[in-house]
Amino acid sequence: MINPSLSALARRTGDSPISDLMARALACPDLISLAAGFVDNDTLPRERTHAAVATILKHPTEGNRALQYGTTRGDTSLRRILAELVAPSQNWSGDQIEALADRIIVTNGSQQLLYLVAESLLDPGDIVLVESPTYFVFLGLLQSRGARVIGVDIDEGGMRLDVLEQRLAEQEAAGQLDRVKLIYTITEHSNPSGLSLDADRRPALVRIAQEWSRSHRIYILEDAAYRGLHYEGPEPPTLWSHDHAGTTVIHARTFSKTFSPGLKVGFGILPTELLGPILALKGNHDFGSAHFSQQLMERVLKDGAYTAHVSGLRQIYRRKRDVLLDALAEHFAPWRGEVEWTHPQGGLYVWLTLPPDLDTGRDSAYFARCLEEGVLYVPGAYCFAGEPVAPPSHHARLTFGVTSPEGLREGVRRMAQALAQVRKTSGPILTPRLEVTAPTRT
Ligand SMILES: Cc1ncc(COP(=O)(O)O)c(C=O)c1O
Structure with missing residues (x-):
């Protein structure tokens, strides 16, 4: 019962x-x-993690900092390193990196960011377009939020944009376009299909979301959980790098797959308009992700252990x-x-x-x-x-x-x-x- x-x-x-x-x-x-x-x-990086923990705890200031609360948004120095890691060009100026770091939020794995995005955008009955097939944990989360979820076919090049436009047109014809809030795509080596979104579909997808954002913004959630785990050469530029105005794409990342899921460090790049609402919700969740894990990731990113x-x-x-x-x-x-x-x-x-x-x-x-x-x-x-x-x-x-x-x-x-x-x-x-x-x- x-x-x-x-x-x-x-x-x-x-x-x-x-x-x-x-x-x-x-x-x-x-x-x-x-x-x-x-x-x-x-x-699993036991030795690299051991060395990083030892270094952090050896220094009283660094050790105490790691063992103390952090901020809701995430550690400032870590966010700067993350901005450098994801910057689309090595030639970005210090000011560009700072501006990007301001749009970054550190989360408890990327799963928390997926949840926060759903929590901030979706009321029961709102519509999310997802790839067919997609990450089933996200489907469970959407069900829990009461969202309507509609599939978009994929092929070898990832989400089919002709089908996406067809789905949007169907919702418009049904008078439901104002309920479409989000397009969710796993851009690299998807869970579950293993397929990635083709390079030339990326700018087109951003354009489609922007063109159909008539009465309100339709956001794209770019889940890049597997970015970096490439076996045949690097991936194409991210979706968010095609969102030049920074208004449309939410970029979700994690170190769970590329370093350690036990640390549960994820992060996101948010459109400025979403930063405040998502930080406020995260404040209710936990007012900041585990500071120790953040310090640890910062250290392994800084000293090259992560790249190796x-x-x-x-x-x-x-x-x-x-x-x-x-x-x-x-x-x-x-x-x-x-x-x-x-x-x-x-x-x-x-x-x-x-x-x-x-x-x-x-x-x-x-x-x-x-x-x-x-x-x-x-x-x-x-x-x-x-x-x-x-x-x-x-x-x-x-x-x-x-x-x-x-x-x-x-x-x-x-x-x-x-x-x-x-x-x-x-x-x-x-x-x-x-x-x-x-x-x-x-
Ligand atoms: C596609 C995708 N997104 C997000 C996640 C969440 O991972 P985490 O919260 O550990 O970052 C996973 C985990 O398997 C995943 O496969």
């Missing part, structure tokens, strides 16, 4: 759909998890991505042409598309079979908005973040084995081809 004392917001807020999946993974050590979006344990760490991560994850892609090519070869997957240039995820008649949902025969085989994935249906069409249920999100290369190979083998089993028992609609080709990454 629902507790009648709960607020409407609490009643709208459910458990994360995958908390149960994660609990299963933890409870069963033999289960290979291709589901958990964790970073690789062996890469990220470059090591790229080597490790590139290799793991290749292992996962090779394993998919090898083990799903019997279903070539009917099972597809993305080939991410960075990040931690691969998006697997199984035959349309194969249900991958949590209550499906395939999911149950995978558990019996000892492998876990995230059912793709969690990653879609409920509109304009019902979520497809034949996808799976796989990650190569946390599992060892051997585990990745074996996990994929088990998923393919489960597919063969399910096809056998349900009367195969597909006939697996017998020839097995050499692994490729095409």
Whole structure:
């Protein structure tokens, strides 16, 4: 029974759909998890962090500062370093960097910024346009705020801008354009698709949001959580760098993926108009993110430990991505042409598309079979908005973040084995081809 004392917001807020999946993974050590979006344990920067902590605590002033409260907006010196890190050009003047640092807010992971943005912009019934598929945790957050969420198709180049304009036109025709508040896009190596927004779509996306901002501003939330984890050369300029007036794009970043999720340091660049409201809300949340973590990030950014760490991560994850892609090519070869997957240039995820008649949902025969085989994935249906069409249920999100290369190979083998089993028992609609080709990454 629902507790009648709960607020409407609490009643709208459910458990994360995958908390149960994660609990299963933890409870069963033999289960290979291709589901958990964790970073690789062996890469965690223990020594670099230890050295930074020792340096901070050795100096009484620095140590006391780190152990004291900070400000709601975040440490001034850290924000200046962050401005230098994200400045679109090395030639920016000191004044430009200062102005950018003034628009930066340090948050408790980027998740807090996503929450603050939703809290500051959305009333129940307001509309958010998201990629199909998108980050399911953000979908949960939007549901909790009571927002209406509408999907926009993607292709290899990320969000399809023709479909975005179509969705905006549909809302205009329905007299709902004034409820459209936000466009959410994961610009790099998306969770869950692994795909990025093409360079030439970036300025166009900013232009579209500005052109459709008629009675009020439609903001873009650029979630760049995986920026920096690139394995085939650097990413194109950010969306916010195309927002020359600084009015439209909210840029969300985190050090969770590129350094340590345990520190939970994120940050954002905000349009000036949103700075006051979001700081006021953050004041209510926590009046400032953990100061110790901020000082620690400041130190590793200053002394080069961060840059060295990220470059090591790229080597490790590139290799793991290749292992996962090779394993998919090898083990799903019997279903070539009917099972597809993305080939991410960075990040931690691969998006697997199984035959349309194969249900991958949590209550499906395939999911149950995978558990019996000892492998876990995230059912793709969690990653879609409920509109304009019902979520497809034949996808799976796989990650190569946390599992060892051997585990990745074996996990994929088990998923393919489960597919063969399910096809056998349900009367195969597909006939697996017998020839097995050499692994490729095409
Ligand atoms: C796309 C995306 N955005 C935001 C986050 C939030 O991460 P954090 O709060 O640790 O910065 C995650 C975490 O997995 C993510 O995948």
